[in-house]
Structures are given as C-alpha cells and as structure tokens.
Amino acid sequence: MTIEVGSEVKAVAFSSDNRLIVSGSEDKLVRVWNASTGEALKVLEGHTGYVTSVAFSSDDSRIVSGSSDESVRVWDASTGETLKVLEGHTDYVLSVAFSSDDSRIISGSSDESVWVWDASTGETLKVLEGHTHYVRSVAFSSNDSRIISGSDDKSVRVWDASTGKTLKVLEGHTDYVTSVASSSDDSRIVSGSDDKSVRVWDASTGETLKVLEGHTDYVLSVAFSSDDTCVVSGSEDKSVRVWDASTGEMRKVLEGHTHSVWSVAFLSDDSRIVSSSADKSVRVWDASTGETLKVLEGHNDHVTSVAFSSDDSCVISGSADKSLRVWDALTGETLKVLEGHTDWVRSVAFSSDDSHIVSGSDDQSLRVWDASTGETLNVLEGHTEYVWSVAFSSDDSRIVSGLEDKSVRVWDAPTGETLKVLKGHTQSVWSVAFSRDDSRIVSSSADKSVRVWDASTGETLKVLKGHTQSVWSVAFSSDDSRIASGSTDKSVRVWDASTGETLKVLEGHTHYVTSVAFSSNDSRIVSGSSDNSVRVWDASTGEMLKVLEGHTDWVRSVAFSSDDSRIISGSSDKSVRVWDTSVLEGHTEPAASSANGRCAAAALPTRRTLSHVCAAYCTAARLF
Numbered sequence: 001m002t003i004e005v006g007s008e009v010k011a012v013a014f015s016s017d018n019r020l021i022v023s024g025s026e027d028k029l030v031r032v033w034n035a036s037t038g039e040a041l042k043v044l045e046g047h048t049g050y051v052t053s054v055a056f057s058s059d060d061s062r063i064v065s066g067s068s069d070e071s072v073r074v075w076d077a078s079t080g081e082t083l084k085v086l087e088g089h090t091d092y093v094l095s096v097a098f099s100s101d102d103s104r105i106i107s108g109s110s111d112e113s114v115w116v117w118d119a120s121t122g123e124t125l126k127v128l129e130g131h132t133h134y135v136r137s138v139a140f141s142s143n144d145s146r147i148i149s150g151s152d153d154k155s156v157r158v159w160d161a162s163t164g165k166t167l168k169v170l171e172g173h174t175d176y177v178t179s180v181a182s183s184s185d186d187s188r189i190v191s192g193s194d195d196k197s198v199r200v201w202d203a204s205t206g207e208t209l210k211v212l213e214g215h216t217d218y219v220l221s222v223a224f225s226s227d228d229t230c231v232v233s234g235s236e237d238k239s240v241r242v243w244d245a246s247t248g249e250m251r252k253v254l255e256g257h258t259h260s261v262w263s264v265a266f267l268s269d270d271s272r273i274v275s276s277s278a279d280k281s282v283r284v285w286d287a288s289t290g291e292t293l294k295v296l297e298g299h300n301d302h303v304t305s306v307a308f309s310s311d312d313s314c315v316i317s318g319s320a321d322k323s324l325r326v327w328d329a330l331t332g333e334t335l336k337v338l339e340g341h342t343d344w345v346r347s348v349a350f351s352s353d354d355s356h357i358v359s360g361s362d363d364q365s366l367r368v369w370d371a372s373t374g375e376t377l378n379v380l381e382g383h384t385e386y387v388w389s390v391a392f393s394s395d396d397s398r399i400v401s402g403l404e405d406k407s408v409r410v411w412d413a414p415t416g417e418t419l420k421v422l423k424g425h426t427q428s429v430w431s432v433a434f435s436r437d438d439s440r441i442v443s444s445s446a447d448k449s450v451r452v453w454d455a456s457t458g459e460t461l462k463v464l465k466g467h468t469q470s471v472w473s474v475a476f477s478s479d480d481s482r483i484a485s486g487s488t489d490k491s492v493r494v495w496d497a498s499t500g501e502t503l504k505v506l507e508g509h510t511h512y513v514t515s516v517a518f519s520s521n522d523s524r525i526v527s528g529s530s531d532n533s534v535r536v537w538d539a540s541t542g543e544m545l546k547v548l549e550g551h552t553d554w555v556r557s558v559a560f561s562s563d564d565s566r567i568i569s570g571s572s573d574k575s576v577r578v579w580d581t582s583v584l585e586g587h588t589e590p591a592a593s594s595a596n597g598r599c600a601a602a603a604l605p606t607r608r609t610l611s612h613v614c615a616a617y618c619t620a621a622r623l624f
Helices: none
Strands: 002-004 009-014 020-025 030-034 040-044 051-056 062-067 071-076 082-087 093-098 104-109 113-118 124-129 135-140 146-151 155-160 166-171 177-182 188-193 197-202 208-213 219-224 230-235 240-244 250-254 261-266 272-277 281-286 292-297 303-308 314-319 323-328 334-339 345-350 356-361 366-370 376-380 387-392 398-403 408-412 418-422 429-434 440-445 450-454 460-464 471-476 482-487 491-496 502-507 513-518 524-529 534-538 544-548 555-560 566-571 575-580
Touching: 009 272, 020 051, 020 062, 030 062, 062 093, 071 093, 071 104, 104 135, 113 135, 113 146, 146 177, 146 188, 155 177, 155 188, 188 219, 197 219, 197 230, 230 261, 230 272, 240 272, 303 566, 303 575, 314 345, 314 566, 314 575, 323 345, 356 387, 366 398, 398 429, 398 440, 408 440, 440 471, 450 482, 482 513, 482 524, 491 513, 491 524, 524 555, 524 566, 534 566
Parallel strands: 009 051, 009 261, 051 093, 093 135, 135 177, 177 219, 219 261, 303 345, 303 555, 345 387, 387 429, 429 471, 471 513, 513 555
Antiparallel strands: 002 281, 009 020, 020 030, 030 040, 051 062, 062 071, 071 082, 093 104, 104 113, 113 124, 135 146, 146 155, 155 166, 177 188, 188 197, 197 208, 219 230, 230 240, 240 250, 261 272, 272 281, 292 575, 303 314, 314 323, 323 334, 345 356, 356 366, 366 376, 387 398, 398 408, 408 418, 429 440, 440 450, 450 460, 471 482, 482 491, 491 502, 513 524, 524 534, 534 544, 555 566, 566 575
C-alpha cells in the first residue's frame, strides 16, 4: 500500500495496536492514517516548521512530534488537540520518543543536546550534554533505564536515564550517525550512518557485533523487529533493506520509493514494515515475504533472456556480454559461464531432459550446449541475420528459431539439419514457442501480428491481429488453449488459440511490453516492460495483481518457476532478479519463507549438481 501525502515525509510510526500510522512532513503537519485502508483520519496543525520526528505513546492515547521550529508537541491522538508544547531547545528538534511507561519524553536537537521531559507536565527533567555536534536520533532502552543517542559527531552515546551520566560512547562509524534503536531485550543497539553502514553493538560492552553493508548512500533510519531477529534500514539510495540481526546477512531489498527513505519501522507483530520518503509517500510492506528475493549479478551488459530449470534449482541467463550464465537459484552463485558466441545472446532455452541448452545470437548462429560440462555440442549456422528467439519442442527432437530475416526455422535438434522454413511474416520475427503437445508453433513479429503454424507441415493456421505495434513476445498456456502476447503498444493480449479471438487486453504498462509468460497452472500471466517493471495479471479476468519494481532499466525477459512460487526477470540493468509470488493478491499457497514467517529469505529448492540441473521450464526470447 502506498499513501500519497503531498509533501516530503520526514517520519512515520505505527500505533501499538497496528491500526494507525502517524506521519510528519515538510508541510509542518502531523497526519494520522488508517493503517489498513490508507485513509487520512486526522491532520494535526500547530508546528511552524518541518515536522522531523513522530511517535505514539505505548497506550496510543498520545502522539509526540519534534520540529524545526525548535519545539516538541504532545497531542491527543483521538481529538488531535495539542496537550503540551515543550520548549527549551535552541535549534531544530530532530528526534523524539516516549519511554515505555509513557511518563517521559526525550528529544534530540541540532543544539547538540538531549532533553528529558515529564510527559504529563512538560517540565524539563534532564539535559544531557556531551555530544559535540547535532543529535540526530534518540531512543529509550526497553526497560527505560538507558537513553541512546546518535550524533553528527559520529558517535553513539548510552546514558543513564535517571542520572544523565554517560555510560558508554560507541565509536566506529566514520560519518554522521543518523538513527539509533535498542533491541527489545536491551542487549543490542543498532545504528545507521552517513558512512552507508548499519552497525549492531553489544549494549553492555559497546563492542561492534556486526557491520551491515549494502546501502549505496546514507543510511537515514534503523529499527529492530519486535522479536529482535531482524533489522530494517532506510537509505538515501531509495531502498529499504531487511537484515538478519544475528548474522548480518541482507535478507531483502524493498524497492519502490523514488527518493530518499527517511524513516522505517516494524509493525508490533513484525508482519509489516512502514517507510516514509522524500518522494512524498508512505509505503507499507509485507515483511514476511518482501518481493525481491535474489539479485544475480555477474553479467557486465544487458541481460536479455532468463529461464528456470525444471526443478527450479537453477536459473540460466543470456546477455549482451556474449555469454550465458548458469546460476544457483538458492545462493545466486554463478555455476557456469558458457562462452562461444561472438555477439549478443538474445535467447536461451533448455531441453526437457536437462541435458542441453540452446541459445540464439546476433552472431547469426544457434548454439547447442552440454548442460553438465558447458561444452558446445553443435553450432547451427546458415542464418544471414540476427537470431531473436529459440525454443525446444517438448520431446527435445526439434528446435525452433525466430529471425531478423522474417522467417521461422525448425531444426532437427540432434543433427542441426534445417527441417522447415516458415514464411509469412513481413518483418522480423521476435519470439517463437512450441505448443506443449508440439503440434503447433506460435510466432510474433514486428509486422504487428501473431501467427500460429502447423509444426509438421509449416502451414499457417491462424493470423492473430489486434496489436497496433510490434509484437515482441508470445507464449502458449500449458493446456495450449490460450496464447499471450506482449507488444510495443504497451499491452498484453490473451487470445483463444483455436479461434484466434482476443479474450483479454491487459493494460497498465507505461512503455513497451518485452516479455510474457503463463504460470504453470495458467491462472496468471507475468509481463516485463521497458518501463522497468514486472507485472503479474489474473489470466482469466485481466486484473493486475502486482507491480514488481526494483529493476533500474528495461526488463527484457520473465518466467515463472514450475511450481509458480517464484518469478525471474532479466534486465538491461545487468541483473537477474528472483521474486516471491506469495505476495500476490488472493494467493493462498504458503509463502516460501522461513519457519518463523518473518524476515528470512525464501526457502528455495536445494541445489543439485550441474549434471542434473537446468532442464527447460520455459523459453524466453528477447530483443533490443
């Protein structure tokens, strides 16, 4: 869910009962939202500067906010009335928090101090001094005995909340400390910094336990999950990241914000994460699955084509760097690099017996590879133009290719002999596929049409017309009753494979649709686009179920795993991404996640040796 605020959102927090979200923004307002619907319930007015920090009391009856107007305000959460205005800071108030018993409020300021206030009377109880630069973040320990603060002086300080004495100075960050939080058992402290790292500290000794690295810009906000197993961080790099608090492993990268992420927090039951951004939005994320599970990096140019192995343990990709890569779908490790093509690899596919890989290239050839050794078994030559798309028949006896020369070719897979040349398209053939029973071939073309051919005779059975621009991708449903196609007209079309009738037109992409695929049970369609997104659709109703965002350039190829639990996508951003489909609306199968169902990465199939992996799940044929 995305809540549009209309002004840069500096801070967010959940109520303890998870029903409400409070946000503070650059427009000087505090807003209260319904956490389920995103409806704005209250607008709290009174600050005369940016609202930099917000928090609920533990009983949800009050809200505290800090502002660049140098004040702290306490609000009645039900009526929106100002209960107290706490004044004393001489510069911006950058952070505020309630104690767990709601009796005290703390605030950190650009005036380099931390103030402790009586939450009922507004009286100043303590002024904690020691930092030598702005205090960006403050937090109580869970038992309220300590106060933690982070500062532009690059340190984290731990204070005795009763006496105001400094207990520890935690040093290690090399730039401003922007955010701090305590674990619920008070054994650890987490901090985020402009040095792009998150640090986990032993709260008793001050020792650094883990340094979490992965953000590519300032870390602006950090928080523990309620069970202390995970840390969430928000960054200037526009991402939200979820980490294993014990191992320091990065579990998830939640992408979708288009500007800096200022604030992050877990729901009290750890089922959701809320984030606020300079893009003027508040986002609520499903913490149990997230969306992006793996980013496979290694190609040094556009990834043009991807597919799962039949047992879903392996991913293969083809790239403009002229290579094919075989990846472990669990770890993201590169298992094999297949080299031999002398130009872009446009399309890859696997034989159904797991033994062979076929690839098509701009070097005008098809190559058949041994999937175990990576050795080239055959080079199919004779083309005088680019090979855009390749596929095996389900019995592995034939290979079909789509060509720049406007033709579709059928090859004998063992010998490499040309069996048929199918002519009828009047422009380049971008995509080809066999029906599951191998009786038909479907092809799409720059001539705006989809053609269905008799695979034995080469006769044209149907010409499907309706797209208004080039058709870049086609796929049969698993029962061969429907065909899906994607076009530069920004639409996906679903056709009756027998009659050629258009059943559905799926609209929502904002640029070219480059790749389409059916799920194995034919209930969903996935599409990739030059708008950088992957979209998932209900194949029967045409409803858009999910927009998967994270790629930073064209998405050129998409495919479902054979059990439909995951989607892979290849992009011009040089990466392959693996997505969890259990986040889809109406999906009733269990999410592929850890037993505790919170922040662990999805439990992907166990890796097998190369001699057994990489059978065809689908063919993905790609383009520019």
